[in-house]
Amino acid sequence: MYSIKEVQIKSGLPASTLRYYEKEGILPEVGRDEGGRRVYTEKQIDWLRFVMAMKDTGMTIEEIKAYLELNAKGEATVHERRDLLVAHKKKVEEHMAQTQHNLEKIIQKIAYYDQVVMGKSFS
Incomplete structure (x- = not known):
């Protein structure tokens, strides 16, 4: 289990962002210790890394x-989740191609x- 401070260090995200993600349901099921302080699991940190990768590549909150809601519905939404990620991957690739062109x-x-x-x- 990790404290919010440890997650800040691991992720580079401020505590306010972590609390926002929790409030918005993006970082679900954050536990509390005996003192009422947030505690995070390794699984939540892995999910947070995925969220950061999606956010950093232009996926909106x-x-x-929407991805998280599909994920919560379980196996029945695997195809929809894959489709969502494939569409996002295409956008990222298009952006990368444009960035490469601009870099040249x-x-x-x-x-x-x-x-x-x-x-x-x-001349």
Whole structure:
């Protein structure tokens, strides 16, 4: 079991975000110790890492909640959960391709400036 402070350190998320995720049902079933302080399991930390990966790749809180609701319904929703993740993966891949394209433009501009700095001009 982990304290909220330990989860903050492990995840890099502030306590306010952890409490928000709990309030919104994104981080369900957070236990309490004898003093009423939140305690987290390894399974919850693994789930939190998954949530962070989804969030960091552009999945909205609403989409994460939808996934969680499907997950709570059990085996009958495996295909729907997979479809949701496949759709998200496609969006991430499209974003990555656009980012790669933009990076190439930036690299080209840096190469241009490198030439200018070295005294070679371009017409």
